[in-house]
Amino acid sequence: MRGAGSERDEVLLGAETVIAAMAAWVLARYLLPPSVATFAPFTALVSLQATVDRSVRDCLQYVLAMTAGATLAATLAAVAGIHGWTFGLLTLIALCIGRIRHLGRQGTPVAIVSFFAFSSGQGQIDYIGHLVASVGIGALYGLAAHLVPAPARHTGHQQQAVTALYVAMTQRLNDLADTLEAEAPDRDRLRQWRRDWRRLSAECERIRHTIEAEIENGRMNPRRTVSGSGEALPRAR
Template sequence: MLLLLKGAAAATVAWCLASWLLPVTVTAFAPFTALLALQSTVYRSLWDSAQYLGAMAIGTAVAAGFGTTVGVHVWTLAVLVFLAILVARADLLGGQRSQVPVVALFAFVGGGGRIEYIGHLVTSAVIGVCCGLAAHLVIAPSPHTDRARGRVADLSGRTRELLHDLARGAAGEIPVEDLGRDWPHRCEELAAQAARTRGELEQAWENTRLNPRRPWSSAQASLLRCHETVGTVERIGTYLRSIARALAYERQALASPGPAGSSAPVGSSGPTGSSEASASEDFLVSYGELLRDVASALECLDPPHGPEDPGRLRRHVEDAGRRYDEATDRARVSHLDRPRQWPVHGTVLVEAKRVLEEITYLADRAEETRH
């Protein structure tokens, strides 16, 4: 609402000044450029204004070159438009490059490329830019970070929920038919939410650049922690997707005895089938405890705010490390002879180690920030 009010005020003031100082043929450019200069952030407003003025300089120069030499004709208009569009293909002017042919056409067709008309046109645009920037600088947008921090905290919470559900799935507390259907979808949703959160963080970060309102340093430090958290969650989401696939395969194999699932029926009375099933069940239960400890460490970390009790966080990380060692030792001494059993167990252990390393890194960074 504040941006809308500033836009209306800037456009009105720009039109009044242009109507007072300039001919009526160019007054429309003042409110137009005022609205163009008034973007969501101070940095974006300054950058877009500079690019637009650059596009106007190029477009009016082309129009003046044709108008003062060969005059206004059908063929000169065609050549002028061709050259202006060719120049606009360059990336130097960013999003405002399309304004080059527009300004060239206005200056050439509306004023015949005359220097006097072009001078008035440029003056009208400068008035609009000044009014738009003045409105933005007088009441600059506050560099709030609460919304971004809330988004990151919600993203971290969904990651913890997924870790807990994976732990329940590893322990056999979730029906087998739900494993392969629900988990991949949730991992994709987590990645999409992380991408949206990163976009909001980038906009919030841009709002801190060249912003005359304080505090800069505290807002930027908070957003840096948010960026680190989102990057960590994105990587953790990739690891969890791999864990989900492997756990779903392993649970479905245990629930579907026979040649397709194992070298001997898992539910049979033979020693091979029963020992394989027992080894897998013991490993999965131990692995579920590991995931629960990892989720507890992430909850205690409380990103992006940081842990209130670093000692408690460190204990959770150490407990998760011990659980990982126990699961690794259990897999090492078990007789895992069923096809693909070692690759599955190795995959979930490697990915869990990566998740733990990511959380340990965030914990170390949080402690460094506190000191």
């Protein structure tokens, strides 16, 4: 926590998640029936991802999945009634809808929400309206907690990491050139070189991943950053 970085970001995200989930659950319990209150903190969890862009995208996908599941349950209950075979049909259709590519990782909640709306709510419009309200409360609290404060920007950290990697590669290449110029390396030296270069290869992948995450963190992020970061991060990549 003493310095800016991914570790402190994870701690702050965890604290925001606890506060948002708690506040959403308390408000949902106060305004809505207990049977739907759990959807509020669950939606808050979905809405709090590592970046604002991912949070908004996952939240919208979850709301779409919830709407599809609730609509499916209400329609099937009204048309065919509450039976074992209609529940099986509900499950089949919900799984098919969940495979739609635009829902991304939120395909599974289509079936989960439809189960609740069909079994607990009996497909009734009142229950579905309360469920939608609970999801809305969770989404608002989750996104609000993520925007105030917004995730920190780490453009300078990524540039420093690339610089350190460049220095390490320069040192390894110089050592390689000096040794090969002077003598034929023995097996122990070759094994050491392999270990060193494999570590550098793994470090390249790690830094590339963090740069991609920071580029994503810049999208829709209201927090200001240093001038030129839009060009600096692609150049660092």
